[in-house]
Amino acid sequence: MRKFILALLATLALALPAAAHEQKHGDLLLHHAWARATPAGAKAGAAYVRIENHGDNADTLTGAAAGIAAMVEIHRMSDENGTMVMAPAGPIEIPAHGTVELKPHGLHIMFMGLKQPLKEGDTFPVTLTFAKAGPVELQVVVEAIGGTGSHDGDQDDEGHDEGNGEGEEHSH
Amino acid sequence: MNRRVLLVSGLALVAAAGIGASYILNDRKMTETLAVGGPFRLTGTDGQEVTEAALKGKYSVFFFGFTFCPDACPTALNTFTLMLQKLGPAADMVQPVFVSIDPERDTPEAMKAYLESFDPRIIGLTGSPEAVAETARIFRVYYKKSGEGEYYLMDHSTAIIVMDPDFHYAGVMNGAMPVDEMTARLQEIMQKGS
Ligand SMILES: [Cu+2]
Numbered sequence: 001m002r003k004f005i006l007a008l009l010a011t012l013a014l015a016l017p018a019a020a021h022e023q024k025h026g027d028l029l030l031h032h033a034w035a036r037a038t039p040a041g042a043k044a045g046a047a048y049v050r051i052e053n054h055g056d057n058a059d060t061l062t063g064a065a066a067g068i069a070a071m072v073e074i075h076r077m078s079d080e081n082g083t084m085v086m087a088p089a090g091p092i093e094i095p096a097h098g099t100v101e102l103k104p105h106g107l108h109i110m111f112m113g114l115k116q117p118l119k120e121g122d123t124f125p126v127t128l129t130f131a132k133a134g135p136v137e138l139q140v141v142v143e144a145i146g147g148t149g150s151h152d153g154d155q156d157d158e159g160h161d162e163g164n165g166e167g168e169e170h171s172h
Numbered sequence: 173m174n175r176r177v178l179l180v181s182g183l184a185l186v187a188a189a190g191i192g193a194s195y196i197l198n199d200r201k202m203t204e205t206l207a208v209g210g211p212f213r214l215t216g217t218d219g220q221e222v223t224e225a226a227l228k229g230k231y232s233v234f235f236f237g238f239t240f241c242p243d244a245c246p247t248a249l250n251t252f253t254l255m256l257q258k259l260g261p262a263a264d265m266v267q268p269v270f271v272s273i274d275p276e277r278d279t280p281e282a283m284k285a286y287l288e289s290f291d292p293r294i295i296g297l298t299g300s301p302e303a304v305a306e307t308a309r310i311f312r313v314y315y316k317k318s319g320e321g322e323y324y325l326m327d328h329s330t331a332i333i334v335m336d337p338d339f340h341y342a343g344v345m346n347g348a349m350p351v352d353e354m355t356a357r358l359q360e361i362m363q364k365g366s
Contacts, residue, residue, distance in 0.1 A: 036242075038246070039239070039285075039286045039287075039288075039289035039290070040285045040288045041239070041282060041285035041286050042286060043240055043277075044240045044241060044242045045242050046242035046243055070323075071323055077244070082329050083328065083330070084327065084328055084329070084347075086318075086325050087318060105244070105348065108243065110242055111242070112323035113323060145246055146247070146251075146254070
């Protein structure tokens with residue numbers, strides 16, 4: 001019985017980061033930080049997160065840091081007439097009562113000079129810094145190479161916003 | 173045949189090939205401008221030379237990218253992997269090819285390691301900067317280095333070019349297509365060609 005409970009606790013502990021994967025930071029709510037597993041030997045990777053601002057004042061995402069790579073930057077990727085263009089995004093405003101979503105084919109936390117591959121099921125810390133709310137450490141969950149960041153890992157779950165260029169910015 | 177007739181028939185050919193009006197036809201370069209894709213000379217993941225001869229007999233599906241790519245390239249290769257499964261026996265007629273447009277970083281060894289995470293039927297090609305530039309020119313693929321230092325980036329076109337078993341241009345797809353759409357598009361291209 002004791003063994004069973006220990007096993008159960010261990011399972012729960014493993015399941016925890018994936019389940020309630022939401023973090024409050026001042027007026028900000030950071031939802032589901034995730035990354036895709038990287039192919040063998042890859043020296044670059046990316047992570048994504050949805051940032052909701054529930055406050056009456058705008059905030060600004062000014063940077064990111066992580067121990068897993070030599071260099072970390074916020075990038076914007078965009079499709080310009082069939083050419084994939086990626087560049088540092090600069091400071092990103094999170095409007096009052098607005099949401100900014102970092103997601104594939106758009107804004108991302110870019111890891112350059114990865115020290116080891118990102119493996120499915122692993123988690124690792126990333127610190128995002130906001131002008132007003134200050135720094136916050138997130139636990140990033142690594143999904144499959146073909147992952148889409150949907151909560152149950154189902155490929156088709158978020159198909160409605162697949163393939164559109166920008167990180168989304170909208171009010172709610 | 174005078175120049176005008178050549179130009180007109182050339183335009184008709186371009187239209188017939190479905191390439192559209194995106195290429196500026198200049199009458200001196202016209203014969204070159206007509207074709208998308210053609211003979212190339214690159215290096216495989218084992219360090220040996222690979223030319224179009226190795227790809228004849230199948231539909232080859234070319235995607236140009238680089239391994240220092242966090243999103244578009246692994247996504248396209250993952251889609252290739254899933255597409256090969258979906259195609260079933262028809263996959264025997266398909267040869268996906270990943271060509272690096274970042275030969276500075278993408279050595280044959282780096283390509284080999286990277287592709288181990290995907291379907292083993294996908295082949296990887298790289299080469300000297302000159303060989304890669306020439307191949308990209310032949311396939312009408314754009315790429316450009318951006319940024320500096322060790323962690324420079326590459327802008328690159330996400331077009332996927334399909335060549336028929338005789339290694340003539342057969343059609344174009346996009347690397348961002350979901351797997352079902354890409355599979356259907358490839359089947360359509362293969363049916364048209366047979
Ligand atoms: Cu990036």
